[in-house]
Amino acid sequence: MADLRISEAKEAPVTPETLMRLMASRRDVRGNRFSDRPIDDAILRQILEAANAAPSVGFSQPWQFVIVKDAAKREAVYREFVHENEKAKKIFRTHALYPSLKLEGIRESYANIAVLYQKSSNAVLGQTTRKKTGEYSVVCAIQNLWLMARAYNIGIGWVSILRNKKVKKILGIGEEYKLVAYLTIGYVNEFAEEPELLTLGWETKKSLDEVVRWV
């Protein structure tokens, strides 16, 4: 009886073991690892299709992806990063490692992707109690995009040391949008074996028992 139910549920096209290997080999790629190989538009579109297949509150699909190739705009975003990272350096002044960390690949990547949340003027099903679920839907799309890029052997970096308003101004993005993430995308020379901040000893890997409780 149980087996019948599984087959009725449509067998998944990927085994859990294979999917876990993909997830475990996904990296947050910085500028020193991007190669200069261009990405075909057709492949970029497939990666964006994965994002567009993410779950969203009330099936609102409240995401917008702005593909930034323009060098001048990227240079302006890079300057904004440098400005903000000077502040961060002061915050981490007791950490000798911080100044040497490469924390973005804005100029070295093939393209940047500004990922926006589009505010709705109407009530959205499921979003009436918790407004934030709209932005959370956009993050689900980002994770789909990240995994699909990895399936194409393409790397993604999430650059978070940027002020939303400054980036929106540089890109000419309207008031009805909120910047959720600024990503960099490109082929890589290599995917590191493990997260760089783990290798460098900045953080340790949490075990499952540290992050799960049963009630």
Place this chain on the structure above:
Amino acid sequence: MADLRISEAKEAPVTPETLMRLMASRRDVRGNRFSDRPIDDAILRQILEAANAAPSVGFSQPWQFVIVKDAAKREAVYREFVHENEKAKKIFRTHALYPSLKLEGIRESYANIAVLYQKSSNAVLGQTTRKKTGEYSVVCAIQNLWLMARAYNIGIGWVSILRNKKVKKILGIGEEYKLVAYLTIGYVNEFAEEPELLTLGWETKKSLDEVVRWV
């Protein structure tokens, strides 16, 4: 030369086509579709391992998963849902469809999972300019969990019509945590062919051209 680079980048263990089929067959599962088949703890742990392999700002891994099996606690969360959904019904009073929608599976699923963001008392690398990136990391973990569950033919539902504070109180969760999501998990009788809100005509599917811009 380009080919050499690809092979150096470690071939992905999943083809893009297969991964897309997995993503496209993932559903937001409601109570009428959950079966009563139990989930082995070993499988539940594998699904949580996928979540724990998600990207996070500064490799902070700021997530906590509370597995809720207790019937009384789930009943209390269900009552909170009913309370909040009465308000939502008023907001959507002009939509004849709304009252008939099944929007949660709190009691019918095998277990519930409260997904928390653990606030850090220290500065987190990459989070100094944008506080929200901590919560966003937790959502990346949720999407990994959702896809891995699908690979096991297990369904996930995200119940968003709940007040954070009420759920935290029911579960006895401390001040240092923020509730990001309340999930339901269980085997399903079937995965629907497409999102239910699309089938019912509540929303339409956005095309890629509607959600992508190039600058």
